Amino acid sequence: QVQLVESGGGLVQAGGSLKLSCAASGSIFSINAMRWYRQAPGKQRELVAAITRGGSTDYADSVKGRFTISRDNAKNTMYLQMNSLKPEDTAVYCCNAHTYTAYNYWGQGTQVTVSS
Numbered sequence: 001q002v003q004l005v006e007s008g009g010g011l012v013q014a015g016g017s018l019k020l021s022c023a024a025s026g027s028i029f030s031i032n033a034m035r036w037y038r039q040a041p042g043k044q045r046e047l048v049a050a051i052t053r054g055g056s057t058d059y060a061d062s063v064k065g066r067f068t069i070s071r072d073n074a075k076n077t078m079y080l081q082m083n084s085l086k087p088e089d090t091a092v093y094c095c096n097a098h099t100y101t102a103y104n105y106w107g108q109g110t111q112v113t114v115s116s
Contacts (some may be wrong), residue, residue: 002026002097002105009093009110012085016114020080022095022107030099034078036069038091038112048093049080063089085114 008020024031035050049069050058057069068081078095094109 002028002031002099004095004097004105004107006093006095006107006110009112011113011115014085014087014114014116016085017081017083018085018112019082020093020095020110020112022078022080024076024078024097027099028076030101031097032100033098034071035096035098036078036080036093037096038089038093040088040091043091045094046091051078082112085112087114087116090114 003025005023006020008018010018012018031053033050033052036048037045038048039045046060048060048063049067051069051071059067066082066084071078082089090113092109093112095107097105
């Protein structure tokens with residue numbers, strides 16, 4: 001079992017920044033990759049960024065150059081630094097842990113709202 005707890009969401013003006021955190025606990029050793037997803041009202045869930053155990057990263061085209069995914073292994077925490085935020089970034093952001101056995105764990109989500 002893996003438990004994920006997100007924090008850091010909130011309301012910010014367009015052009016501003018926020019940093020999301022996702023703290024993992026439990027069977028950390030089973031995690032192969034961690035990802036940030038987001039879902040806006042009326043839209044499908046979207047993969048925002050991913051980071052593997054080896055440190056490789058990948059981003060959605062819509063956030064490249066603005067968002068940075070990172071992790072602190074000592075704290076078992078993943079981060080998403082979001083800069084130059086746009087109103088279209090408004091969504092519930094959830095962290096995901098993908099295990100070596102292809103199982104997915106999800107956090108409860110944190111709301112990010114960007115005002116124009």
